[in-house]
Structures are given as structure tokens and as C-alpha cells.
Amino acid sequence: MAELFFWPALVGYGAYPLAGRWAVWGVRLGWLAQTALLIAQAARADGFPWSSWAGSLNLFVWLVVSAYLIWGCRARFRLLGLVVLPLAATLFVVARLGGGTSLGEHSRYSSVFLVAHVGLVLAAFAGFTLAAGLAAVYLFQERRLKRHDTAILRVPAPALETLDTLAARTIAVSLPALTLGIVVGVVRLRERGGGFDALMAFTVATWFAYGAYVALRWRYGWRGRRAAYFALASFVLVIVVRLALPVTHFS
Amino acid sequence: MKLSLVGISHRHAPVELRERVALDPEHAADLARVLAEGREAVVLSTCNRTELYVVGDDAEAVALDALRSLGGDEVAALAYRLADQAAALHLFRVAAGLDSLVPGEGEILGQVRDAHEAGAPGPLLNRLFHDALHAGKRARTQTTIGESPASVSSAGAALAQQVFGELDGRRVLVVGAGKVGELAARSLAARGAVVQAVANRTQEHGVELAQRVGARAVQLDDVSSALASVDVVVSCTSAPGFVIGTADVPPRRGRPLFFVDLAVPRDVDPAVNELDDCYVYDIDDLEAVVEATLVDRRREAERAEAIVAEEADRFRAWQASLDVVPTIASLRARAEEIRASELSKAKLSDEERRAVDSITTQILNKLLHLPTVRMKEAAAAADGVLYADAVRHLFGLEDSVQGGER
Numbered sequence: 001m002a003e004l005f006f007w008p009a010l011v012g013y014g015a016y017p018l019a020g021r022w023a024v025w026g027v028r029l030g031w032l033a034q035t036a037l038l039i040a041q042a043a044r045a046d047g048f049p050w051s052s053w054a055g056s057l058n059l060f061v062w063l064v065v066s067a068y069l070i071w072g073c074r075a076r077f078r079l080l081g082l083v084v085l086p087l088a089a090t091l092f093v094v095a096r097l098g099g100g101t102s103l104g105e106h107s108r109y110s111s112v113f114l115v116a117h118v119g120l121v122l123a124a125f126a127g128f129t130l131a132a133g134l135a136a137v138y139l140f141q142e143r144r145l146k147r148h149d150t151a152i153l154r155v156p157a158p159a160l161e162t163l164d165t166l167a168a169r170t171i172a173v174s175l176p177a178l179t180l181g182i183v184v185g186v187v188r189l190r191e192r193g194g195g196f197d198a199l200m201a202f203t204v205a206t207w208f209a210y211g212a213y214v215a216l217r218w219r220y221g222w223r224g225r226r227a228a229y230f231a232l233a234s235f236v237l238v239i240v241v242r243l244a245l246p247v248t249h250f251s
Numbered sequence: 252m253k254l255s256l257v258g259i260s261h262r263h264a265p266v267e268l269r270e271r272v273a274l275d276p277e278h279a280a281d282l283a284r285v286l287a288e289g290r291e292a293v294v295l296s297t298c299n300r301t302e303l304y305v306v307g308d309d310a311e312a313v314a315l316d317a318l319r320s321l322g323g324d325e326v327a328a329l330a331y332r333l334a335d336q337a338a339a340l341h342l343f344r345v346a347a348g349l350d351s352l353v354p355g356e357g358e359i360l361g362q363v364r365d366a367h368e369a370g371a372p373g374p375l376l377n378r379l380f381h382d383a384l385h386a387g388k389r390a391r392t393q394t395t396i397g398e399s400p401a402s403v404s405s406a407g408a409a410l411a412q413q414v415f416g417e418l419d420g421r422r423v424l425v426v427g428a429g430k431v432g433e434l435a436a437r438s439l440a441a442r443g444a445v446v447q448a449v450a451n452r453t454q455e456h457g458v459e460l461a462q463r464v465g466a467r468a469v470q471l472d473d474v475s476s477a478l479a480s481v482d483v484v485v486s487c488t489s490a491p492g493f494v495i496g497t498a499d500v501p502p503r504r505g506r507p508l509f510f511v512d513l514a515v516p517r518d519v520d521p522a523v524n525e526l527d528d529c530y531v532y533d534i535d536d537l538e539a540v541v542e543a544t545l546v547d548r549r550r551e552a553e554r555a556e557a558i559v560a561e562e563a564d565r566f567r568a569w570q571a572s573l574d575v576v577p578t579i580a581s582l583r584a585r586a587e588e589i590r591a592s593e594l595s596k597a598k599l600s601d602e603e604r605r606a607v608d609s610i611t612t613q614i615l616n617k618l619l620h621l622p623t624v625r626m627k628e629a630a631a632a633a634d635g636v637l638y639a640d641a642v643r644h645l646f647g648l649e650d651s652v653q654g655g656e657r
Contacts, residue, residue: 145413146524148536150543153399153409159416160507223505224528 005037006101010092013065016085024073027085031065034092037101038062044103048114054098056118060242061092063126068133071166076156079140083133094243113188120181121203125238127174128210132235134167135228142225164223167231168214175210182207202241209234254375254570255310256338257318257330258295258302261352264329271322272301280369286317293370293380295345297362299352304342306375335570339379340563346387347559348396353545354552355396360387378569386562390555399544403537404435407511408442410532410540411483414507419443424481425466426474426495427488428456431513435485436464448477452488475499478508485511486518494518503528511537568631575630578639579623581648586615 012030016023038059041049050059068084071077095101142160144152158166182203189196213230216222222230259269274282274296282303286292290307292314301321303314311332319327333341341350346363348355367380391397400406408418415421421444425436428451436446446466451457454468461468469477474494478484479501488494500508500523510531512519517533524531532540590611599607622642629638642648 141413145410145530148532148539150536150539152413153406153540153544154547157413159412160414162416164505221504224507226527227505 005033005040006092006096008033009037010089013061013085013092014089016081016089023078023081027065027069027072027081031062031069034058034062034065040103041101048118050100050118051114052098052100054095054100056100056122057091057095057098057242058100059118060122060126061088061095063123064088064091064129067126067130067170076158079137079155079157080130080133083136084130087129087133113184113191117181117184117188120177120184124174124178124181125242127170127177128206128235128238131167131170131174131231132238134163134170135231135235138163138167138228139225139232142228160224164227168217168223168227171210171213171231175207175214178203178207178210199241202237206234206237206241209237252306252308252375253310254304254306254335254338254379255314256302256304256333256341257311257314258300259318259322259326259330260300260302260350262350263331264326268322268326268329269299269301272296272318272326273298274301274321276365276369279366282317283370286313287371287373291371291373291376293366293372293376295363295366297359300345300350302342302345304338304370304376304379306373336563336567339383339566339570340559342379342383343386343559343563343566344556346383347390347555348387349390349552349555349559353401354548355391355394355555356401357391357397360384360391363387375570379566382562382566382569386559389562390558393558394551394554396548396551396555399547400541401548402438403513403534403541404431404438404511406537406540406544407435407485407513407532408438408444410530410537411439411444411509411511412442414509414530415482417443418483420445421482422447422480423483423485424474424477425449425460425464426471426484426486426518427451427514428453428460429487429489432485432487433460433464435487435511435513439483439485440464444483447481450474450477452490475501482507483509483511484519485513487513488518490514490518491516493520495523496520497522497526500526500529513537571630572627573630574636575626575639578642578648579626582622582642582646583619585646585648586619590615 009030012026012028012033015026041055041058050056064084065088068081068088072081072084092101137157138160141152141157141163145160185200185203189200213222213227213234216230217227259272261269274294276296279294279296283292283294286294286303286305290305290310290313292306293304295302295304301318303317305311305314307313311334315327315330315332318330342363344350346360348357348359351359363380364384367376367384370376372380400409411421412418418439421439423436423439423444423446425432425446425448428449440446446464448469449457449461449464449466450469450471450473451460452471454470457468460466471488471494475498478495478499484495486494494514495510495518497520503526505528507528507530510519510523510529512531512533515534519531519533521531521533523529594604594608594611597604597607626638626642
């Protein structure tokens, strides 16, 4: 049954770069299919269904696409889709290979703390992913303007200032979510006991990186190219936290 | 009656000849009124074309004489002469911007509308211009033919929008008080930007332009300080060297500054483009952008041609249906005459008469509806005359139709 939802969702996300004017509809249908998958997982699970690494990746992809769809329906944001959707499709495949899209996953943990911790941290990371996509599009467009690309008006894209502002706002909204997620995690860690692992360390480092972004922007006026590079550099930490260090934390 | 078009345009005549027959709106309206004595007439005159649309039996000869009297035999010899469907299709293409120097340019639609309003149209030209305006609007809304910039100044404004998004409230500095710079500044102002300052070597000219665009005038030596508070710079001076160098640009701290350099030789040192947050486009860069977007315009022009052809077909069908209108009118009049006559013979109460009157009217309408539709369809397919002849013969309408012809 999980296959019934997985493939339409994957096709919807994966076909985005090829589907032309139907691209956004493909993503919408894909998002609906993945939503149905998540609902089915929640209905069949006897606990929090996304507590495994692969399961959380599945939820993370859904959050990224949900955040993208807030802007992605506009034609001008097609370039952002070209950055975000292939990444989402790839992570979705990884989630499936790890068993994160199967139904009836059992969880050893199920508590409001866990839901809040995972939900907030993943929502924040989804926001950072989108901000990285916006920063990447900013740098691409800025480079085209600097190099006097003659075809620049032929592909609709958001203005540089729009991209810069949206990236900053997305980070500004995501950072409090990460802060709360970390606080909830620390409280839970104190209650249950346990060590401070590498993933936790990198998550805190991620918080500092994005905190620095916000501070530099509002205190010292960092904008434009420098801010975009900073957002992309910070996103490396998100990738490390999401993909490179999860095994110990979730085991 | 025949629709005739006589005109010259940039496609066939050089500017030396076009300017001989170029008319301002007032004179174009006067000429239309003269041509319309016993006819219908509209005169469309822009910098690229002067076209006389006349409806009447002697329309072509009259229009050609008028053009000759304006521009001489040389102009008359180069004039194109089109009739009926060809003339209609031409006007539809003109309204859609497909016959313009830059395909899809938007100004022509307003010029066609103005010419129609100022002219002396009758039923045929009213319908023709109405349909042409509709075709022009459809071509613009259903294709992207008019979206890409058609000139370097509009390309400059479109590129500024790539940096800032909406230009509402963005501040512009104009360097140089010439016509080209003013046009570019106005193009930005049309998109919501505010011309904040005008810098010029000759203070007097700078003040004049500043007053025209609602800005303040500054000395050319003060450009550096003016740059601190603006978002876009339009420069077009006749200075032999750079007017703005890297040292003139204050640190932007993440606030973009966009330069539109229309001067030859260039006013803005290309090294400014290397500064953070600064983007410099000179005349060659802008022309290259316009050229690149022309590819899109031409592709969209093919789609617009299909729309125009569809609208021209519709007009042709309407015009053809006019041939059978007198026959249809006579048929309906004859039927109504018979109905009224028979009804008057019947001995009925008032209430009964009203009921029978209503029923017979409905019967008549239903009976004649299909023949009416079929005759109009046949007219559109060029069989209209045959059908009209048959109907006139079958119902004995010959006399009444002859009396009622257009």
C-alpha cells in the first residue's frame, strides 16, 4: 500500500525539471500523495511513526516541499523548484531505501516531547533547506547579472532583493523553531539521561551558524552575495546533521 | 460596398517619403472627415505608417488620390492597395503589433483606437476596428509577445526589475540632460521609480530636465554624493571619458546600485561592475539583451498570427453574412405581413387575440430561425448568394429585396 503513495509522490517531485508548465501541478499531486502516505503511516503505527532516521527523512522531505509550495506556485519561482525538488526527490528515495516510507513502523519512543522535538527540528531544517535554495538561486541570478547574460530576461526569476529578503525571513522564522526543538530535546535528555552525541553537537553548531547569520544581517547589514554564501555555508551543517551523523542518534 | 486600404509603411517606404504623409491626430481626423463624404473613412498615421481605410464604391481611387495629394506621385507609386479581406487582415496584424518594426510593441494598439475614435467610421469600419482592437488585445493577453523589452531604455528598466523587483519608490539619478537619458528615466518612472536628481555639466539644461521630471538638479561634480542615496543611475552625457569611476561609488553595504549607461563613449567605468552590489549595463549590453528577447518575440509572433487569422476569419464571416441580411429581413417582413393580415381577419375576443398573436409570433420565429442561421452559414461559406437567390425566388421576394438593398 505504501507503494501506492510513494511512486506518485516521487514522480511528482522528480519530474519537476522536465514537466514544463505542468511542473507545479506535478509537485502538488506528489505532495498530496506523500501527505496520504504520512497519514497512512500515522494511522497504522502504534507510536510516533517517524522516529527512525529514514522515517524522519520522509517527514523532512514533506516539510521541505510544503514550505516550497508556499511560493513555488508562482512562475517566477520555477528556478527555486529546480534547486529544491531534485534534492527532495533524492532524499525521498533515500528515505524509502532506509525503510522510512513503509507502513506499520514500530517506535520505541512515543511522547509529546518526541513529537515536538522531531517536528520542530525538522521544520527548522526544512526552512533552512528552502533558504539555501533561495540563496543558490540568488547567487546564480547575481552571477548572470554581473556577467551580462543576454538571456537573463528570457527565464522568469525573482528579483535579487526578493530572493535575499525571502531567504532571510525563512531563516528568521526557522531559527526559533530550531531553538525550541533543541530546548525540548535537552529537557528530554535530562529526564531520560543519555550522552551528548555528535549529532547534537552539530545541531547546536547549526544553531550558532544561523544565529550568526541573523545577527550579522540585522546588526551589521550583511546582505546580498555575502549573506547568500553564509546561508549556503550554514546549510552544509544541516546536510551533515541530516545525512552524515544520524545513525548514532536514532539507534 | 467595398473596403479599401491605401497606405505606406516602414516596410516599403523610407522615412523621407513616410514623413511627407505623416499626419498629426488633428489632421488625420480632418482627412478622414473629407474622405467620408458619402463613404466611411478612418486614417491611421504613426511614425511608421500612414494608412487610409475607406468604404465606398470608389474607395480605392479616392484614398489613392488623397495620398498622392499629400506625398506626390513618388509616395503613390510605393503605396500598397488592399481590398476587403486582405485589408481587414492587414489591420488586424497592425493592431496586434505584427506589422511593427519591433514585433508586438504595444503603442500601436492605442494608436489604432485613437484613429478609430477620431475617424468617420460607419457600420463596416466600426465593426472592422472593433474586431481589430479585440484581435490586438487577444494577441497580447494570450501570448507573451509584448512582455519582453523592445528598446534599450525598456531593457534597462526590465533589468533594474531583475535586481529590485517592483520599482515603486526606487530612486533614480539621471546623469546628462539629453533626450535619450530622459526617455530612459521616463521608462523607469513609468514603472513606479522616482527621479530624484539630475546631474549635468551645463546647469541650465540640468535644471530644465529636473523641472520636467520633478527632480532636483545637482552639479556633475556632486555625482559621488548623489550616488549614496539612489538605486538606479541612468547616464548619457557627451563627455569624452568616464564620468563615474570606482572611486565615486560609496560602499553600498548590501544595497544594490544599478547603472544604465547609454553614452558612447561610455560614462561609467566598467570596473564599477566589479564592485560588490554594483551592476553596470552599457549600450552594447542592453542591445544584446533586446536582441536575445527578440527571438522570443518572433516565436510568440507565430502564435499571435494564428489568433489574428482566427479573428480575420470571424470578420470575413460577418461581412459575408451582410450579403444575405436584406433577404433575411424581407423574408421575415413577408412572413410577419401574412401573419398580421390573417390575424386581423379572425373574429376573436381581446384575450383570445393576444393569445393567438403570441402563439403565431412564436411559431414564426421558430420556423424562420433555422433558415436564417443556415443562410448566414452559407454566406460565410461563399454559397450565400445562391441561397439568397433561392429564397427570394421561392418566396417571391424579388421586389422587396431590391428595394431594401444596402
